[in-house]
Amino acid sequence: MARVYDDERLAGVYQSGNEMPDRSLRDWTHLIGSFTDRPTPAVVEIGAGTGMFCSAMARWLNASTVVGVDTSVPMLTQARLLNAHPSVRYVVGTAESVPTASDRFDLALLSRVVHHLPDRVRAARELARVLRPGGAVVIRTTFRERLDALVYDYWPRLRELDAQRFPSRSELLDDFAAAGFTVRSVTSFARPVTASLRDxxxxxxxxxxxxxxxxxxxxxxxxxxxxxxxAQEEPTTRPVPVIERYDVAVLSAP
Ligand SMILES: C[S@@+](CC[C@H](N)C(=O)[O-])C[C@H]1O[C@@H](n2cnc3c(N)ncnc32)[C@H](O)[C@@H]1O
Structure with a gap:
């Protein structure tokens, strides 16, 4: 699975295949922003992909700066095309080696990326370096214990495969504790991703x-x-939104 996002085809369809209604994105962004008390936070997103959250945080959190870091040049090309914003800068880098100064950020977001990281403890140490002491890291993921997304109903083998690569809650928290982080909260949050099964x-x-x-x-x-x-059975007059739930772990930097 390493570097699968270097594929131009996948990068080209990622945004349209993973975006969510504006209202859902706004709710998510406000939740993420609630973990910092800075009125104009400096934010870094690791594994920013096509930049959906970077531009949302610039718009709705009044972020002073947002740096979107990703290993994939094709994903960042899409981000610059689709989610440009004057406060957002997209840079090539890795979670394990973030190309920015130390003590720079109030808030870090890792959305749907921790299962891709080859060395989570190393990535957590690097986050501890770039966050100011007490800064928050928000991890939006699916713990291995709760692989209940709709996608698994149609492709059940994906559940077995994801059970091997997604961290459990305790594995993730232990890896960040090893880098000196303390747990603030672990919750989950769900919002519609499409308006209907047809969509x-x-x-x-x-x-x-x-x-x-x-x-x-x-x-x-x-x-x-x-x-x-x-989807064809779904009555057009009564569409059923598809809702996705994610686990949200919030930790404080040492
Ligand atoms: C599933 S996408 C998530 C994109 C976005 N955060 C979202 O929630 O839609 C995962 C992204 O993480 C990036 N990625 C994978 N390993 C990485 C690493 N070690 N450091 C930084 N980014 C990484 C991939 O290139 C990809 O763009």
Whole structure:
């Protein structure tokens, strides 16, 4: 799975396949912002991808600066195209080696990225370096204990595969504790990602997440066929929004 986001095709479909309604994005952004008391926080997002949260934090958190760090040049190219903002800078870098000065940020966001990190303790130490003492890291992820997203109903083998690569709650917290972080809270939060199952099916046709690279073409098509059949049954007059829940761990930097 390493560097799968270097694929231009995946980078090109990521934003449309993973965006959420404005209201959901705003609610998420306000939740993330609630973990800093700075009125104009300096923010870093590690694994910023196509920049959906970077521009949202610049707009809705009144962030003084947002630095979006990612290993993938194609993802950052999309971010600069789709989520440019005067307060946001996108830079190539890794969680393990963030190309910025020390004690620089009030808030760090890691959204859907911790399962990609080859050395979480090293990444946590690097976050401790770039955050000011007491700064907050917000980790938006799915703990191994709760792999209940709709995607697994249609592609059940993805649940087995993700159970091997997503950290458990205690593994994640232990790795950050090893770097000197203290836990502030662990909760979860859910918001609609599409307005209907039809919309969800439409976005899945583009295989917009790295996890799909682990399936054969036949496995992918079989899940998509079942999803399409269910989406076609959905009454157009009563669409059912698809809601995704994420675990949210918040820790304070040493
Ligand atoms: C699933 S995407 C998440 C994008 C965005 N944060 C979101 O929530 O939609 C994961 C991103 O993490 C990046 N990534 C993977 N390993 C990384 C690492 N070691 N350091 C920084 N970014 C990494 C990938 O290139 C990809 O853009």
């Amino acid at each position: 969800y099916h439409a976005r899945m046709t583009s295989r917009p997440q790295s996890k799909f690279t682990q399936l054969t073409a036949a496995e992918f098509q079989e899940g998509l066929r079942r999803l399409r059949a269910d």
